[in-house]
Amino acid sequence: MIEILTSAAFNTIQDLGRRGARRFGVSTSGAMDPIALAGGNALLGNDDNAAGIEIQTFPFRLRFQADAAFALTGADHISTLAGSPVGSWWCRRARAGDILAIETPRRGARVYATFGGGLDVPSVLGSRSTHLRAGFGGLEGRTLQAGDVIPVGRRLCEAGRRFDFGAAPPDVAIAGAGSAVDRVLRIRLMRAGEYDLFPEAVQARFWSTTWKISARSDRGGYRLAGDKLTLDAPVEMRSHGVVPGVVQVPPGGEPIIQMSDANTAGGYPKMAAVIQADLWRLGQATPGSFITFSEVSYRDAVAAMAPVNDYLARLRATADLYRAL
Known part of the structure:
Protein backbone atom coordinates (compact mmCIF):
# COMPACT_ATOMS: atom_id res chain seq x y z
CA MET A 1 0.00 0.00 0.00
CA ILE A 2 0.98 3.61 -0.55
CA GLU A 3 -0.67 6.60 1.13
CA ILE A 4 -0.91 9.96 -0.62
CA LEU A 5 0.20 12.76 1.71
CA THR A 6 0.27 15.78 -0.62
CA SER A 7 -1.25 16.09 -4.07
CA ALA A 8 -2.36 19.19 -5.93
CA ALA A 9 -4.92 19.06 -8.75
CA PHE A 10 -4.81 16.78 -11.78
CA ASN A 11 -2.50 13.99 -10.55
CA THR A 12 -4.01 10.68 -11.64
CA ILE A 13 -3.44 6.95 -12.04
CA GLN A 14 -2.66 6.04 -15.65
CA ASP A 15 -1.50 3.08 -17.70
CA LEU A 16 -0.90 3.05 -21.48
CA GLY A 17 -4.53 3.74 -22.25
CA ARG A 18 -7.93 2.29 -22.99
CA ARG A 19 -7.92 0.59 -26.40
CA GLY A 20 -10.95 -0.57 -28.36
CA ALA A 21 -13.55 1.64 -26.64
CA ARG A 22 -13.53 4.66 -28.94
CA ARG A 23 -16.51 3.28 -30.83
CA PHE A 24 -18.46 3.77 -27.60
CA GLY A 25 -17.32 7.40 -27.35
CA VAL A 26 -14.69 6.59 -24.68
CA SER A 27 -11.36 8.34 -25.19
CA THR A 28 -8.07 6.50 -24.87
CA SER A 29 -6.74 8.38 -21.82
CA GLY A 30 -3.45 6.85 -20.63
CA ALA A 31 -0.08 8.45 -19.93
CA MET A 32 0.73 11.67 -21.75
CA ASP A 33 4.32 10.38 -21.92
CA PRO A 34 3.93 6.64 -22.59
CA ILE A 35 7.69 6.16 -22.98
CA ALA A 36 8.24 7.37 -19.41
CA LEU A 37 5.56 5.05 -18.02
CA ALA A 38 6.80 2.04 -19.97
CA GLY A 39 10.38 2.89 -19.06
CA GLY A 40 9.60 3.03 -15.34
CA ASN A 41 7.85 -0.31 -15.56
CA ALA A 42 10.80 -1.79 -17.43
CA LEU A 43 13.19 -0.69 -14.68
CA LEU A 44 11.05 -2.63 -12.19
CA GLY A 45 10.38 -5.71 -14.31
CA ASN A 46 6.68 -4.88 -14.62
CA ASP A 47 4.57 -5.28 -17.72
CA ASP A 48 4.85 -2.09 -19.83
CA ASN A 49 1.16 -1.40 -19.21
CA ALA A 50 1.23 -1.59 -15.40
CA ALA A 51 -0.53 1.40 -13.83
CA GLY A 52 1.46 4.17 -12.20
CA ILE A 53 0.93 7.78 -11.10
CA GLU A 54 1.15 10.66 -13.57
CA ILE A 55 2.24 13.71 -11.57
CA GLN A 56 1.80 17.08 -13.24
CA THR A 57 1.22 19.39 -10.28
CA PHE A 58 3.73 19.70 -7.46
CA PRO A 59 4.83 19.14 -4.77
CA PHE A 60 3.73 15.52 -4.45
CA ARG A 61 4.34 13.32 -1.41
CA LEU A 62 3.45 9.74 -0.51
CA ARG A 63 4.24 7.29 2.27
CA PHE A 64 5.02 3.62 1.75
CA GLN A 65 2.99 1.46 4.11
CA ALA A 66 5.02 -1.63 3.18
CA ASP A 67 8.38 -2.37 1.58
CA ALA A 68 8.19 -1.77 -2.16
CA ALA A 69 10.29 -1.07 -5.22
CA PHE A 70 9.55 2.06 -7.23
CA ALA A 71 10.90 4.07 -10.15
CA LEU A 72 10.71 7.74 -11.12
CA THR A 73 10.82 8.68 -14.80
CA GLY A 74 9.63 11.45 -17.10
CA ALA A 75 10.54 15.07 -16.42
CA ASP A 76 13.93 16.02 -14.97
CA HIS A 77 13.14 16.70 -11.33
CA ILE A 78 14.34 16.65 -7.74
CA SER A 79 12.98 14.04 -5.32
CA THR A 80 13.88 12.47 -2.01
CA LEU A 81 13.15 9.16 -0.29
CA ALA A 82 13.33 9.41 3.51
CA GLY A 83 15.41 12.55 2.97
CA SER A 84 17.88 10.88 0.59
CA PRO A 85 18.06 12.15 -3.03
CA VAL A 86 16.56 10.02 -5.81
CA GLY A 87 17.56 10.72 -9.40
CA SER A 88 15.33 10.98 -12.45
CA TRP A 89 15.02 7.75 -14.44
CA TRP A 90 16.05 5.76 -11.37
CA CYS A 91 14.57 2.91 -9.35
CA ARG A 92 14.93 2.36 -5.62
CA ARG A 93 13.76 0.12 -2.80
CA ALA A 94 11.57 1.80 -0.16
CA ARG A 95 10.90 0.57 3.35
CA ALA A 96 7.62 0.76 5.23
CA GLY A 97 7.22 4.28 6.60
CA ASP A 98 9.52 5.94 4.03
CA ILE A 99 8.21 9.20 2.53
CA LEU A 100 8.79 9.96 -1.15
CA ALA A 101 8.73 13.67 -1.97
CA ILE A 102 8.74 14.96 -5.56
CA GLU A 103 9.35 18.62 -6.35
CA THR A 104 8.63 20.76 -9.42
CA PRO A 105 10.62 19.57 -12.46
CA ARG A 106 13.61 21.54 -13.67
CA ARG A 107 12.66 20.54 -17.22
CA GLY A 108 9.57 18.82 -18.58
CA ALA A 109 5.96 18.71 -17.45
CA ARG A 110 5.19 15.29 -15.99
CA VAL A 111 6.86 12.84 -13.58
CA TYR A 112 5.81 9.18 -13.49
CA ALA A 113 5.97 7.09 -10.34
CA THR A 114 5.75 3.36 -10.99
CA PHE A 115 5.76 0.59 -8.40
CA GLY A 116 6.83 -3.04 -8.34
CA GLY A 117 3.77 -5.01 -9.40
CA GLY A 118 1.89 -1.88 -10.51
CA LEU A 119 -0.99 -0.14 -8.76
CA ASP A 120 -3.73 -2.64 -8.03
CA VAL A 121 -6.85 -0.69 -8.96
CA PRO A 122 -9.77 -2.14 -10.94
CA SER A 123 -9.56 -2.41 -14.70
CA VAL A 124 -12.48 -0.66 -16.45
CA LEU A 125 -13.02 -1.33 -20.16
CA GLY A 126 -9.61 -2.94 -20.31
CA SER A 127 -7.60 -0.19 -18.61
CA ARG A 128 -6.73 1.19 -15.17
CA SER A 129 -6.35 4.73 -16.57
CA THR A 130 -8.36 7.53 -14.98
CA HIS A 131 -11.04 9.02 -17.23
CA LEU A 132 -11.85 12.24 -15.40
CA ARG A 133 -14.75 13.45 -17.55
CA ALA A 134 -16.56 10.10 -17.34
CA GLY A 135 -15.58 9.55 -13.71
CA PHE A 136 -14.24 6.00 -13.93
CA GLY A 137 -10.92 4.19 -13.90
CA GLY A 138 -7.94 4.88 -11.66
CA LEU A 139 -9.04 5.60 -8.10
CA GLU A 140 -12.82 6.17 -8.26
CA GLY A 141 -12.42 8.05 -11.54
CA ARG A 142 -10.91 11.13 -9.88
CA THR A 143 -7.66 12.93 -9.16
CA LEU A 144 -5.56 11.82 -6.21
CA GLN A 145 -6.02 13.52 -2.84
CA ALA A 146 -4.25 13.56 0.49
CA GLY A 147 -5.37 10.56 2.53
CA ASP A 148 -5.89 8.22 -0.43
CA VAL A 149 -4.52 4.71 0.12
CA ILE A 150 -3.72 2.73 -3.02
CA PRO A 151 -2.86 -0.99 -3.11
CA VAL A 152 0.27 -2.11 -4.92
CA GLY A 153 0.53 -5.43 -6.76
CA ARG A 154 2.90 -8.31 -6.09
CA ARG A 155 6.00 -7.37 -4.18
CA LEU A 156 9.35 -7.26 -5.94
CA CYS A 157 11.55 -6.57 -2.94
CA GLU A 158 12.81 -10.10 -2.28
CA ALA A 159 16.34 -10.49 -1.00
CA GLY A 160 18.89 -10.72 -3.78
CA ARG A 161 17.05 -8.44 -6.21
CA ARG A 162 18.73 -5.14 -6.96
CA PHE A 163 16.72 -1.92 -7.07
CA ASP A 164 19.18 0.97 -7.09
CA PHE A 165 20.08 1.80 -10.67
CA GLY A 166 18.86 3.96 -13.50
CA ALA A 167 18.83 4.57 -17.21
CA ALA A 168 19.61 7.37 -19.64
CA PRO A 169 16.39 9.30 -20.39
CA PRO A 170 15.02 8.96 -23.92
CA ASP A 171 15.78 12.54 -24.94
CA VAL A 172 19.44 11.66 -24.38
CA ALA A 173 19.49 8.05 -25.58
CA ILE A 174 17.28 8.24 -28.69
CA ALA A 175 18.87 9.83 -31.75
CA GLY A 176 16.89 12.85 -32.93
CA ALA A 177 14.81 13.06 -29.75
CA GLY A 178 16.78 15.76 -28.02
CA SER A 179 15.49 18.59 -25.87
CA ALA A 180 14.27 21.89 -27.22
CA VAL A 181 16.80 23.92 -29.19
CA ASP A 182 16.80 27.61 -28.31
CA ARG A 183 13.81 26.81 -26.07
CA ALA A 306 12.15 2.00 -34.50
CA PRO A 307 14.62 3.95 -32.28
CA VAL A 308 11.90 4.41 -29.64
CA ASN A 309 11.09 0.69 -29.57
CA ASP A 310 14.80 -0.18 -29.55
CA TYR A 311 15.36 2.15 -26.59
CA LEU A 312 12.66 0.47 -24.51
CA ALA A 313 13.91 -3.01 -25.46
CA ARG A 314 17.49 -2.14 -24.46
CA LEU A 315 16.31 -0.54 -21.23
CA ARG A 316 14.33 -3.63 -20.27
CA ALA A 317 17.14 -6.03 -21.15
CA THR A 318 19.69 -4.00 -19.16
CA ALA A 319 17.36 -3.63 -16.17
CA ASP A 320 16.73 -7.38 -16.12
CA LEU A 321 20.49 -7.95 -15.92
CA TYR A 322 20.99 -5.37 -13.13
CA ARG A 323 18.22 -6.80 -10.96
CA ALA A 324 19.84 -10.23 -11.18
CA LEU A 325 23.29 -9.04 -10.00
Missing part, protein backbone atom coordinates in the same frame (compact mmCIF):
# COMPACT_ATOMS: atom_id res chain seq x y z
CA VAL A 184 11.76 25.63 -29.08
CA LEU A 185 10.62 22.01 -29.33
CA ARG A 186 10.54 20.64 -32.87
CA ILE A 187 7.72 18.18 -33.58
CA ARG A 188 7.23 16.05 -36.71
CA LEU A 189 3.83 15.87 -38.40
CA MET A 190 2.08 14.37 -41.40
CA ARG A 191 -0.61 16.11 -43.41
CA ALA A 192 -4.17 15.20 -42.42
CA GLY A 193 -7.45 14.86 -44.30
CA GLU A 194 -8.47 18.50 -44.72
CA TYR A 195 -4.99 19.96 -45.27
CA ASP A 196 -5.80 20.91 -48.87
CA LEU A 197 -8.83 22.95 -47.76
CA PHE A 198 -6.43 25.61 -46.53
CA PRO A 199 -4.90 28.09 -49.01
CA GLU A 200 -1.19 27.70 -49.75
CA ALA A 201 -0.39 30.87 -47.79
CA VAL A 202 -2.13 29.44 -44.70
CA GLN A 203 -0.33 26.13 -45.13
CA ALA A 204 2.98 27.98 -45.25
CA ARG A 205 2.14 29.88 -42.03
CA PHE A 206 1.33 26.62 -40.29
CA TRP A 207 4.82 25.25 -40.94
CA SER A 208 6.75 28.50 -40.42
CA THR A 209 5.09 29.76 -37.22
CA THR A 210 6.65 29.25 -33.80
CA TRP A 211 3.62 28.25 -31.74
CA LYS A 212 3.13 28.86 -28.03
CA ILE A 213 1.30 26.27 -25.95
CA SER A 214 -1.54 28.18 -24.29
CA ALA A 215 -2.25 28.12 -20.57
CA ARG A 216 -5.68 26.77 -21.53
CA SER A 217 -4.07 23.45 -22.49
CA ASP A 218 -4.61 20.19 -20.63
CA ARG A 219 -4.70 16.42 -21.13
CA GLY A 220 -7.59 16.86 -23.54
CA GLY A 221 -5.73 19.11 -25.94
CA TYR A 222 -2.99 21.68 -26.42
CA ARG A 223 -4.30 25.03 -27.68
CA LEU A 224 -1.69 26.90 -29.70
CA ALA A 225 -1.22 30.66 -29.84
CA GLY A 226 0.45 32.24 -32.84
CA ASP A 227 -0.60 33.11 -36.35
CA LYS A 228 -4.23 32.62 -37.41
CA LEU A 229 -5.03 29.77 -39.81
CA THR A 230 -8.33 31.05 -41.14
CA LEU A 231 -10.20 29.78 -44.18
CA ASP A 232 -11.63 32.14 -46.81
CA ALA A 233 -15.10 30.83 -45.88
CA PRO A 234 -16.28 28.68 -42.94
CA VAL A 235 -16.42 24.94 -43.61
CA GLU A 236 -19.25 22.94 -42.08
CA MET A 237 -18.29 19.30 -41.58
CA ARG A 238 -19.96 16.29 -40.06
CA SER A 239 -18.25 15.05 -36.94
CA HIS A 240 -15.57 12.49 -37.71
CA GLY A 241 -13.22 10.35 -35.66
CA VAL A 242 -10.13 11.95 -34.14
CA VAL A 243 -7.22 10.45 -32.21
CA PRO A 244 -4.42 11.86 -30.03
CA GLY A 245 -1.99 13.86 -32.11
CA VAL A 246 -4.51 15.20 -34.63
CA VAL A 247 -4.21 18.96 -35.18
CA GLN A 248 -7.63 20.55 -35.69
CA VAL A 249 -8.29 24.16 -36.66
CA PRO A 250 -11.46 25.75 -35.21
CA PRO A 251 -13.07 28.81 -36.88
CA GLY A 252 -10.95 31.19 -34.76
CA GLY A 253 -7.85 29.90 -36.55
CA GLU A 254 -5.77 28.82 -33.51
CA PRO A 255 -4.87 25.11 -33.82
CA ILE A 256 -5.64 22.50 -31.17
CA ILE A 257 -3.54 19.35 -30.83
CA GLN A 258 -5.66 16.51 -29.49
CA MET A 259 -3.96 14.75 -26.55
CA SER A 260 -4.60 11.69 -24.37
CA ASP A 261 -8.07 12.68 -23.14
CA ALA A 262 -9.20 13.99 -26.54
CA ASN A 263 -12.77 13.54 -27.68
CA THR A 264 -13.35 10.57 -29.95
CA ALA A 265 -14.99 12.72 -32.65
CA GLY A 266 -15.05 16.32 -33.81
CA GLY A 267 -16.04 18.51 -36.72
CA TYR A 268 -13.14 20.94 -37.08
CA PRO A 269 -10.91 20.52 -40.16
CA LYS A 270 -7.85 18.37 -39.57
CA MET A 271 -4.65 20.13 -40.65
CA ALA A 272 -2.05 17.55 -39.65
CA ALA A 273 -1.19 14.82 -37.14
CA VAL A 274 1.77 14.47 -34.77
CA ILE A 275 3.65 11.25 -35.49
CA GLN A 276 3.53 8.60 -32.77
CA ALA A 277 7.28 8.81 -32.17
CA ASP A 278 6.93 12.44 -31.04
CA LEU A 279 3.77 12.26 -28.92
CA TRP A 280 5.75 11.48 -25.76
CA ARG A 281 7.96 14.52 -26.36
CA LEU A 282 4.88 16.70 -26.78
CA GLY A 283 3.47 15.22 -23.57
CA GLN A 284 6.44 16.74 -21.69
CA ALA A 285 5.94 20.24 -23.12
CA THR A 286 4.71 22.76 -20.57
CA PRO A 287 2.13 25.52 -21.08
CA GLY A 288 3.97 28.64 -22.12
CA SER A 289 6.65 26.75 -24.04
CA PHE A 290 7.18 26.98 -27.79
CA ILE A 291 7.01 24.40 -30.56
CA THR A 292 7.53 24.32 -34.32
CA PHE A 293 6.44 21.75 -36.88
CA SER A 294 8.22 19.91 -39.67
CA GLU A 295 6.56 17.69 -42.25
CA VAL A 296 7.51 14.03 -42.72
CA SER A 297 6.20 11.25 -44.93
CA TYR A 298 4.23 8.24 -43.75
CA ARG A 299 7.31 6.08 -44.38
CA ASP A 300 9.46 8.35 -42.21
CA ALA A 301 6.79 8.41 -39.49
CA VAL A 302 6.76 4.62 -39.30
CA ALA A 303 10.56 4.43 -39.34
CA ALA A 304 10.78 6.98 -36.50
CA MET A 305 9.26 4.45 -34.07
Whole structure:
Protein backbone atom coordinates (compact mmCIF):
# COMPACT_ATOMS: atom_id res chain seq x y z
CA MET A 1 0.00 0.00 0.00
CA ILE A 2 0.98 3.61 -0.55
CA GLU A 3 -0.67 6.60 1.13
CA ILE A 4 -0.91 9.96 -0.62
CA LEU A 5 0.20 12.76 1.71
CA THR A 6 0.27 15.78 -0.62
CA SER A 7 -1.25 16.09 -4.07
CA ALA A 8 -2.36 19.19 -5.93
CA ALA A 9 -4.92 19.06 -8.75
CA PHE A 10 -4.81 16.78 -11.78
CA ASN A 11 -2.50 13.99 -10.55
CA THR A 12 -4.01 10.68 -11.64
CA ILE A 13 -3.44 6.95 -12.04
CA GLN A 14 -2.66 6.04 -15.65
CA ASP A 15 -1.50 3.08 -17.70
CA LEU A 16 -0.90 3.05 -21.48
CA GLY A 17 -4.53 3.74 -22.25
CA ARG A 18 -7.93 2.29 -22.99
CA ARG A 19 -7.92 0.59 -26.40
CA GLY A 20 -10.95 -0.57 -28.36
CA ALA A 21 -13.55 1.64 -26.64
CA ARG A 22 -13.53 4.66 -28.94
CA ARG A 23 -16.51 3.28 -30.83
CA PHE A 24 -18.46 3.77 -27.60
CA GLY A 25 -17.32 7.40 -27.35
CA VAL A 26 -14.69 6.59 -24.68
CA SER A 27 -11.36 8.34 -25.19
CA THR A 28 -8.07 6.50 -24.87
CA SER A 29 -6.74 8.38 -21.82
CA GLY A 30 -3.45 6.85 -20.63
CA ALA A 31 -0.08 8.45 -19.93
CA MET A 32 0.73 11.67 -21.75
CA ASP A 33 4.32 10.38 -21.92
CA PRO A 34 3.93 6.64 -22.59
CA ILE A 35 7.69 6.16 -22.98
CA ALA A 36 8.24 7.37 -19.41
CA LEU A 37 5.56 5.05 -18.02
CA ALA A 38 6.80 2.04 -19.97
CA GLY A 39 10.38 2.89 -19.06
CA GLY A 40 9.60 3.03 -15.34
CA ASN A 41 7.85 -0.31 -15.56
CA ALA A 42 10.80 -1.79 -17.43
CA LEU A 43 13.19 -0.69 -14.68
CA LEU A 44 11.05 -2.63 -12.19
CA GLY A 45 10.38 -5.71 -14.31
CA ASN A 46 6.68 -4.88 -14.62
CA ASP A 47 4.57 -5.28 -17.72
CA ASP A 48 4.85 -2.09 -19.83
CA ASN A 49 1.16 -1.40 -19.21
CA ALA A 50 1.23 -1.59 -15.40
CA ALA A 51 -0.53 1.40 -13.83
CA GLY A 52 1.46 4.17 -12.20
CA ILE A 53 0.93 7.78 -11.10
CA GLU A 54 1.15 10.66 -13.57
CA ILE A 55 2.24 13.71 -11.57
CA GLN A 56 1.80 17.08 -13.24
CA THR A 57 1.22 19.39 -10.28
CA PHE A 58 3.73 19.70 -7.46
CA PRO A 59 4.83 19.14 -4.77
CA PHE A 60 3.73 15.52 -4.45
CA ARG A 61 4.34 13.32 -1.41
CA LEU A 62 3.45 9.74 -0.51
CA ARG A 63 4.24 7.29 2.27
CA PHE A 64 5.02 3.62 1.75
CA GLN A 65 2.99 1.46 4.11
CA ALA A 66 5.02 -1.63 3.18
CA ASP A 67 8.38 -2.37 1.58
CA ALA A 68 8.19 -1.77 -2.16
CA ALA A 69 10.29 -1.07 -5.22
CA PHE A 70 9.55 2.06 -7.23
CA ALA A 71 10.90 4.07 -10.15
CA LEU A 72 10.71 7.74 -11.12
CA THR A 73 10.82 8.68 -14.80
CA GLY A 74 9.63 11.45 -17.10
CA ALA A 75 10.54 15.07 -16.42
CA ASP A 76 13.93 16.02 -14.97
CA HIS A 77 13.14 16.70 -11.33
CA ILE A 78 14.34 16.65 -7.74
CA SER A 79 12.98 14.04 -5.32
CA THR A 80 13.88 12.47 -2.01
CA LEU A 81 13.15 9.16 -0.29
CA ALA A 82 13.33 9.41 3.51
CA GLY A 83 15.41 12.55 2.97
CA SER A 84 17.88 10.88 0.59
CA PRO A 85 18.06 12.15 -3.03
CA VAL A 86 16.56 10.02 -5.81
CA GLY A 87 17.56 10.72 -9.40
CA SER A 88 15.33 10.98 -12.45
CA TRP A 89 15.02 7.75 -14.44
CA TRP A 90 16.05 5.76 -11.37
CA CYS A 91 14.57 2.91 -9.35
CA ARG A 92 14.93 2.36 -5.62
CA ARG A 93 13.76 0.12 -2.80
CA ALA A 94 11.57 1.80 -0.16
CA ARG A 95 10.90 0.57 3.35
CA ALA A 96 7.62 0.76 5.23
CA GLY A 97 7.22 4.28 6.60
CA ASP A 98 9.52 5.94 4.03
CA ILE A 99 8.21 9.20 2.53
CA LEU A 100 8.79 9.96 -1.15
CA ALA A 101 8.73 13.67 -1.97
CA ILE A 102 8.74 14.96 -5.56
CA GLU A 103 9.35 18.62 -6.35
CA THR A 104 8.63 20.76 -9.42
CA PRO A 105 10.62 19.57 -12.46
CA ARG A 106 13.61 21.54 -13.67
CA ARG A 107 12.66 20.54 -17.22
CA GLY A 108 9.57 18.82 -18.58
CA ALA A 109 5.96 18.71 -17.45
CA ARG A 110 5.19 15.29 -15.99
CA VAL A 111 6.86 12.84 -13.58
CA TYR A 112 5.81 9.18 -13.49
CA ALA A 113 5.97 7.09 -10.34
CA THR A 114 5.75 3.36 -10.99
CA PHE A 115 5.76 0.59 -8.40
CA GLY A 116 6.83 -3.04 -8.34
CA GLY A 117 3.77 -5.01 -9.40
CA GLY A 118 1.89 -1.88 -10.51
CA LEU A 119 -0.99 -0.14 -8.76
CA ASP A 120 -3.73 -2.64 -8.03
CA VAL A 121 -6.85 -0.69 -8.96
CA PRO A 122 -9.77 -2.14 -10.94
CA SER A 123 -9.56 -2.41 -14.70
CA VAL A 124 -12.48 -0.66 -16.45
CA LEU A 125 -13.02 -1.33 -20.16
CA GLY A 126 -9.61 -2.94 -20.31
CA SER A 127 -7.60 -0.19 -18.61
CA ARG A 128 -6.73 1.19 -15.17
CA SER A 129 -6.35 4.73 -16.57
CA THR A 130 -8.36 7.53 -14.98
CA HIS A 131 -11.04 9.02 -17.23
CA LEU A 132 -11.85 12.24 -15.40
CA ARG A 133 -14.75 13.45 -17.55
CA ALA A 134 -16.56 10.10 -17.34
CA GLY A 135 -15.58 9.55 -13.71
CA PHE A 136 -14.24 6.00 -13.93
CA GLY A 137 -10.92 4.19 -13.90
CA GLY A 138 -7.94 4.88 -11.66
CA LEU A 139 -9.04 5.60 -8.10
CA GLU A 140 -12.82 6.17 -8.26
CA GLY A 141 -12.42 8.05 -11.54
CA ARG A 142 -10.91 11.13 -9.88
CA THR A 143 -7.66 12.93 -9.16
CA LEU A 144 -5.56 11.82 -6.21
CA GLN A 145 -6.02 13.52 -2.84
CA ALA A 146 -4.25 13.56 0.49
CA GLY A 147 -5.37 10.56 2.53
CA ASP A 148 -5.89 8.22 -0.43
CA VAL A 149 -4.52 4.71 0.12
CA ILE A 150 -3.72 2.73 -3.02
CA PRO A 151 -2.86 -0.99 -3.11
CA VAL A 152 0.27 -2.11 -4.92
CA GLY A 153 0.53 -5.43 -6.76
CA ARG A 154 2.90 -8.31 -6.09
CA ARG A 155 6.00 -7.37 -4.18
CA LEU A 156 9.35 -7.26 -5.94
CA CYS A 157 11.55 -6.57 -2.94
CA GLU A 158 12.81 -10.10 -2.28
CA ALA A 159 16.34 -10.49 -1.00
CA GLY A 160 18.89 -10.72 -3.78
CA ARG A 161 17.05 -8.44 -6.21
CA ARG A 162 18.73 -5.14 -6.96
CA PHE A 163 16.72 -1.92 -7.07
CA ASP A 164 19.18 0.97 -7.09
CA PHE A 165 20.08 1.80 -10.67
CA GLY A 166 18.86 3.96 -13.50
CA ALA A 167 18.83 4.57 -17.21
CA ALA A 168 19.61 7.37 -19.64
CA PRO A 169 16.39 9.30 -20.39
CA PRO A 170 15.02 8.96 -23.92
CA ASP A 171 15.78 12.54 -24.94
CA VAL A 172 19.44 11.66 -24.38
CA ALA A 173 19.49 8.05 -25.58
CA ILE A 174 17.28 8.24 -28.69
CA ALA A 175 18.87 9.83 -31.75
CA GLY A 176 16.89 12.85 -32.93
CA ALA A 177 14.81 13.06 -29.75
CA GLY A 178 16.78 15.76 -28.02
CA SER A 179 15.49 18.59 -25.87
CA ALA A 180 14.27 21.89 -27.22
CA VAL A 181 16.80 23.92 -29.19
CA ASP A 182 16.80 27.61 -28.31
CA ARG A 183 13.81 26.81 -26.07
CA VAL A 184 11.76 25.63 -29.08
CA LEU A 185 10.62 22.01 -29.33
CA ARG A 186 10.54 20.64 -32.87
CA ILE A 187 7.72 18.18 -33.58
CA ARG A 188 7.23 16.05 -36.71
CA LEU A 189 3.83 15.87 -38.40
CA MET A 190 2.08 14.37 -41.40
CA ARG A 191 -0.61 16.11 -43.41
CA ALA A 192 -4.17 15.20 -42.42
CA GLY A 193 -7.45 14.86 -44.30
CA GLU A 194 -8.47 18.50 -44.72
CA TYR A 195 -4.99 19.96 -45.27
CA ASP A 196 -5.80 20.91 -48.87
CA LEU A 197 -8.83 22.95 -47.76
CA PHE A 198 -6.43 25.61 -46.53
CA PRO A 199 -4.90 28.09 -49.01
CA GLU A 200 -1.19 27.70 -49.75
CA ALA A 201 -0.39 30.87 -47.79
CA VAL A 202 -2.13 29.44 -44.70
CA GLN A 203 -0.33 26.13 -45.13
CA ALA A 204 2.98 27.98 -45.25
CA ARG A 205 2.14 29.88 -42.03
CA PHE A 206 1.33 26.62 -40.29
CA TRP A 207 4.82 25.25 -40.94
CA SER A 208 6.75 28.50 -40.42
CA THR A 209 5.09 29.76 -37.22
CA THR A 210 6.65 29.25 -33.80
CA TRP A 211 3.62 28.25 -31.74
CA LYS A 212 3.13 28.86 -28.03
CA ILE A 213 1.30 26.27 -25.95
CA SER A 214 -1.54 28.18 -24.29
CA ALA A 215 -2.25 28.12 -20.57
CA ARG A 216 -5.68 26.77 -21.53
CA SER A 217 -4.07 23.45 -22.49
CA ASP A 218 -4.61 20.19 -20.63
CA ARG A 219 -4.70 16.42 -21.13
CA GLY A 220 -7.59 16.86 -23.54
CA GLY A 221 -5.73 19.11 -25.94
CA TYR A 222 -2.99 21.68 -26.42
CA ARG A 223 -4.30 25.03 -27.68
CA LEU A 224 -1.69 26.90 -29.70
CA ALA A 225 -1.22 30.66 -29.84
CA GLY A 226 0.45 32.24 -32.84
CA ASP A 227 -0.60 33.11 -36.35
CA LYS A 228 -4.23 32.62 -37.41
CA LEU A 229 -5.03 29.77 -39.81
CA THR A 230 -8.33 31.05 -41.14
CA LEU A 231 -10.20 29.78 -44.18
CA ASP A 232 -11.63 32.14 -46.81
CA ALA A 233 -15.10 30.83 -45.88
CA PRO A 234 -16.28 28.68 -42.94
CA VAL A 235 -16.42 24.94 -43.61
CA GLU A 236 -19.25 22.94 -42.08
CA MET A 237 -18.29 19.30 -41.58
CA ARG A 238 -19.96 16.29 -40.06
CA SER A 239 -18.25 15.05 -36.94
CA HIS A 240 -15.57 12.49 -37.71
CA GLY A 241 -13.22 10.35 -35.66
CA VAL A 242 -10.13 11.95 -34.14
CA VAL A 243 -7.22 10.45 -32.21
CA PRO A 244 -4.42 11.86 -30.03
CA GLY A 245 -1.99 13.86 -32.11
CA VAL A 246 -4.51 15.20 -34.63
CA VAL A 247 -4.21 18.96 -35.18
CA GLN A 248 -7.63 20.55 -35.69
CA VAL A 249 -8.29 24.16 -36.66
CA PRO A 250 -11.46 25.75 -35.21
CA PRO A 251 -13.07 28.81 -36.88
CA GLY A 252 -10.95 31.19 -34.76
CA GLY A 253 -7.85 29.90 -36.55
CA GLU A 254 -5.77 28.82 -33.51
CA PRO A 255 -4.87 25.11 -33.82
CA ILE A 256 -5.64 22.50 -31.17
CA ILE A 257 -3.54 19.35 -30.83
CA GLN A 258 -5.66 16.51 -29.49
CA MET A 259 -3.96 14.75 -26.55
CA SER A 260 -4.60 11.69 -24.37
CA ASP A 261 -8.07 12.68 -23.14
CA ALA A 262 -9.20 13.99 -26.54
CA ASN A 263 -12.77 13.54 -27.68
CA THR A 264 -13.35 10.57 -29.95
CA ALA A 265 -14.99 12.72 -32.65
CA GLY A 266 -15.05 16.32 -33.81
CA GLY A 267 -16.04 18.51 -36.72
CA TYR A 268 -13.14 20.94 -37.08
CA PRO A 269 -10.91 20.52 -40.16
CA LYS A 270 -7.85 18.37 -39.57
CA MET A 271 -4.65 20.13 -40.65
CA ALA A 272 -2.05 17.55 -39.65
CA ALA A 273 -1.19 14.82 -37.14
CA VAL A 274 1.77 14.47 -34.77
CA ILE A 275 3.65 11.25 -35.49
CA GLN A 276 3.53 8.60 -32.77
CA ALA A 277 7.28 8.81 -32.17
CA ASP A 278 6.93 12.44 -31.04
CA LEU A 279 3.77 12.26 -28.92
CA TRP A 280 5.75 11.48 -25.76
CA ARG A 281 7.96 14.52 -26.36
CA LEU A 282 4.88 16.70 -26.78
CA GLY A 283 3.47 15.22 -23.57
CA GLN A 284 6.44 16.74 -21.69
CA ALA A 285 5.94 20.24 -23.12
CA THR A 286 4.71 22.76 -20.57
CA PRO A 287 2.13 25.52 -21.08
CA GLY A 288 3.97 28.64 -22.12
CA SER A 289 6.65 26.75 -24.04
CA PHE A 290 7.18 26.98 -27.79
CA ILE A 291 7.01 24.40 -30.56
CA THR A 292 7.53 24.32 -34.32
CA PHE A 293 6.44 21.75 -36.88
CA SER A 294 8.22 19.91 -39.67
CA GLU A 295 6.56 17.69 -42.25
CA VAL A 296 7.51 14.03 -42.72
CA SER A 297 6.20 11.25 -44.93
CA TYR A 298 4.23 8.24 -43.75
CA ARG A 299 7.31 6.08 -44.38
CA ASP A 300 9.46 8.35 -42.21
CA ALA A 301 6.79 8.41 -39.49
CA VAL A 302 6.76 4.62 -39.30
CA ALA A 303 10.56 4.43 -39.34
CA ALA A 304 10.78 6.98 -36.50
CA MET A 305 9.26 4.45 -34.07
CA ALA A 306 12.15 2.00 -34.50
CA PRO A 307 14.62 3.95 -32.28
CA VAL A 308 11.90 4.41 -29.64
CA ASN A 309 11.09 0.69 -29.57
CA ASP A 310 14.80 -0.18 -29.55
CA TYR A 311 15.36 2.15 -26.59
CA LEU A 312 12.66 0.47 -24.51
CA ALA A 313 13.91 -3.01 -25.46
CA ARG A 314 17.49 -2.14 -24.46
CA LEU A 315 16.31 -0.54 -21.23
CA ARG A 316 14.33 -3.63 -20.27
CA ALA A 317 17.14 -6.03 -21.15
CA THR A 318 19.69 -4.00 -19.16
CA ALA A 319 17.36 -3.63 -16.17
CA ASP A 320 16.73 -7.38 -16.12
CA LEU A 321 20.49 -7.95 -15.92
CA TYR A 322 20.99 -5.37 -13.13
CA ARG A 323 18.22 -6.80 -10.96
CA ALA A 324 19.84 -10.23 -11.18
CA LEU A 325 23.29 -9.04 -10.00
